[in-house]
Amino acid sequence: MSKLRVQSFSVSLDGYGAGPRQSLTTPMGEGGMGLHEWVFATRTGRQMFGQDGGETGVDDDFVARGFENLGAWILGRNMFGPVRGPWADESWRGWWGENPPYHTPVFVLTNHARRPLEMAGGTTFHFVTDGIESALRQAKAAAGGRDIRLGGGVGTIRQYLEARLIDELHLVISPVLLGSGESLFAGIDLALLGYRCLHHVPGIRAMHVVLGKQ
């Protein structure tokens, strides 16, 4: 059965999954890129951006594993772009250029309807306006039995956690302090929701933990 998985989701030591003030030039928020340095050091992470080299090992294995057996993705709107409010036009086509790194149907949560957007390489963005459960249903129907990866951002993951819909949550604790930004944990009692830490693996540049439901 399809699982809903969060993979390689980085949080700072102080619990932030993104820095404050996301914008066109700071898609992860201010300071937020530091969360992901461990990814950019890996071979798989570098390949995603068309670069050679990079480290193998635990960190790389986790990045690679995050792309295995995926049939669909779900993204919050802010992960798709910095546009807020109604779509003024259809000129924004994502952060990733014409061949995004998804290669599956991608369901984008938004309050504002928009026609599906077919990109190169097998990625089609579908805009879902009727909530997280609908997006998950549509993603499962599209995934053909494979898993669905929930890409983020923080607000979207929080919504799915609170609804207890996430089957596997791979968090990566990055050794940075952000000080402010979007907190993954504030006001959510993961223990009460039934989540616990299933295993933890020291990485090269960060700590990997996998959370799941009891």
Added chain:
Amino acid sequence: MSKLRVQSFSVSLDGYGAGPRQSLTTPMGEGGMGLHEWVFATRTGRQMFGQDGGETGVDDDFVARGFENLGAWILGRNMFGPVRGPWADESWRGWWGENPPYHTPVFVLTNHARRPLEMAGGTTFHFVTDGIESALRQAKAAAGGRDIRLGGGVGTIRQYLEARLIDELHLVISPVLLGSGESLFAGIDLALLGYRCLHHVPGIRAMHVVLGKQ
């Protein structure tokens, strides 16, 4: 010069340094003992409780290092005991029995005066009623040039962090979720206060990070 150091301070993945509802039977709060399992697995941690065996390696090195070059300790009152409000009598003598594991002067922050309490093994508890800066001054005077260790709890560490008085903060990220309790980070912008992660070391059962001021 004496440094003010926090050592081997464990926080959960969701940022809690203690569980909720501290009491006589749950001195770390509910679930809070899970934060410290990594300590109890180490040789030095076991020695502190009079037990043989235990692991050596990174985790043990950090525990041992936390006791080096100390001339005094500072503790919040809740770390000294579960008593709240004025001292009804002097019968509470700490969690640790007649020979506490400090072996130096220990300055306990409280709103309620009490006579110094001399224990076996070189530990004397001094009760400080005029604030964190006074406690630090007194500890420095007593430490004879050696360092001062700030033992906690969470509220006390937060006060010293906000006053930018901590020179070195060794945090240990334990692979557990507490869900609620005392958050070390909530509402404190460590980056804005000038702290950053100086280094990080993967441990056997947890991740070690050392924070300091820029």
